[in-house]
Amino acid sequence: MTESRLASVLPTERVRIATDASTEPFWQAAKQRRLVAPKCSDCGTFRLPPTPFCPECQSTSMDWVELSGRATVYSFAVVHKFPGYPDLTLVPVVVDLPDAPGTRLVTNVVDVAPEDVHIGMNLTVDFHPISDGWLLPIFRVDTAGEG
Numbered sequence: 001m002t003e004s005r006l007a008s009v010l011p012t013e014r015v016r017i018a019t020d021a022s023t024e025p026f027w028q029a030a031k032q033r034r035l036v037a038p039k040c041s042d043c044g045t046f047r048l049p050p051t052p053f054c055p056e057c058q059s060t061s062m063d064w065v066e067l068s069g070r071a072t073v074y075s076f077a078v079v080h081k082f083p084g085y086p087d088l089t090l091v092p093v094v095v096d097l098p099d100a101p102g103t104r105l106v107t108n109v110v111d112v113a114p115e116d117v118h119i120g121m122n123l124t125v126d127f128h129p130i131s132d133g134w135l136l137p138i139f140r141v142d143t144a145g146e147g
């Protein structure tokens, strides 16, 4: 069968998150459909995933900066037949966030034929409901941007 499937996400109830003091602001912002990243208040280094100490200057202070939601594909995989969901096709991606130099996010790209995904592809953020009322940042192809 040569049918082309579109990338999807796991069903809402299958995705759970755990937050702590250093990651909670990320998820609270996502709930408001905003993508944010922590930036060191002292030296300006972005640190995503959030860490208690700046890897550059060991500062513990940080500001949460709102990003544009644009990203580019750094790496990706195509997952067929996820256990329990033989009809799903998942495309987990690692994206570069140009607004937060040096950071990468592990996420999913959705609503795209997996064979069309390529490194360097422009994406834009969207938010997908998951368990317990949280929203998960996911990415779609940015049709407005240049490929």
Ligand SMILES: [Zn+2]
Pocket: 040, 041, 042, 043, 044, 045, 054, 055, 056, 057, 058, 059
């Ligand atoms: Zn720093």
